[in-house]
Amino acid sequence: MALTGDQIRFFRHNGFLRLPGQLPEETIARLKATILNDVTNAVEPVQRDKHGDVIRLSQLLDRDSIFGEIATSDLVLDSLESLLGPNIEIITNRHNHATLNPPSRGYTAFHRDVVQWSRDIVTVLFYLEEATVDNGCTNVIPGTHLFNWIQNEGAKTSVEGLLGDDLRAQAVPLPSPAGGLAVIDSQIFHRVGTNLTDGTRTSMTFGYVSVDELAGVQDPYRILVRGESAYGGNVARSTM
Numbered sequence: 001m002a003l004t005g006d007q008i009r010f011f012r013h014n015g016f017l018r019l020p021g022q023l024p025e026e027t028i029a030r031l032k033a034t035i036l037n038d039v040t041n042a043v044e045p046v047q048r049d050k051h052g053d054v055i056r057l058s059q060l061l062d063r064d065s066i067f068g069e070i071a072t073s074d075l076v077l078d079s080l081e082s083l084l085g086p087n088i089e090i091i092t093n094r095h096n097h098a099t100l101n102p103p104s105r106g107y108t109a110f111h112r113d114v115v116q117w118s119r120d121i122v123t124v125l126f127y128l129e130e131a132t133v134d135n136g137c138t139n140v141i142p143g144t145h146l147f148n149w150i151q152n153e154g155a156k157t158s159v160e161g162l163l164g165d166d167l168r169a170q171a172v173p174l175p176s177p178a179g180g181l182a183v184i185d186s187q188i189f190h191r192v193g194t195n196l197t198d199g200t201r202t203s204m205t206f207g208y209v210s211v212d213e214l215a216g217v218q219d220p221y222r223i224l225v226r227g228e229s230a231y232g233g234n235v236a237r238s239t240m
């Protein structure tokens with residue numbers, strides 16, 4: 001569904017937005033079953049916590065066609081078009097993963113999804129289980145996507161060490177029903193909440209960008225999912 005002007009303004013101002021619409025129960029069940037199968041069989045690439053438990057499945061788009069089907073469905077792209085314009089690519093080398101957030105994971109740090117504000121992306125979170133304050137829903141610090149004077153250290157996306165208590169105190173939880181979707185500006189300070197329950201809190205995360213009008217070559221890690229790869233650069237090449 002296309003976003004309203006107020007939803008677009010809210011996103012630009014605050015750096016996050018709950019998207020309209022919800023994944024149907026049957027889709028959630030298919031996604032969860034596929035994820036559970038790969039977790040049970042520890043199909044690489046996976047990330048584990050300090051106890052050796054799988055906490056993340058990477059490279060979802062290579063695992064099963066259902067992931068691409070849902071990540072590029074009209075439910076998602078119709079809303080993203082309101083933010084990114086008609087030409088949209090999905091990113092395969094950032095996000096593209098499922099997060100289980102088991103209680104054993106403990107505290108996770110505030111981070112940005114990309115280091116450079118001029119290379120921003122938007123991140124869509126697909127909640128496959130209800131996300132609550134207790135089981136570690138996403139936490140965001142509203143408006144901090146505009147705080148580009150707080151510079152990440154080197155190539156690290158973590159900003160935890162750079163945050164003062166004054167800013168940390170502004171964090172808000174983003175609970176969601178199972179099947180709910182949220183979009184964040186990837187420069188916003190955010191973290192997966194701490195899971196204080198016995199269960200998991202499974203989500204999928206995909207990153208999207210507008211087609212880069214100045215890219216002379218196709219980035220092999222980006223796949224056009226809507227519109228066209230419209231090149232708009234000047235013809236002349238500088239010799240600088």
Ligand SMILES: O=C(O)CCC(=O)C(=O)O
Nearest residue numbers: 099137138191192203205
């Ligand atoms: O699942 C979440 O709550 C957030 C995920 C996230 O921050 C990430 O994958 O970078």
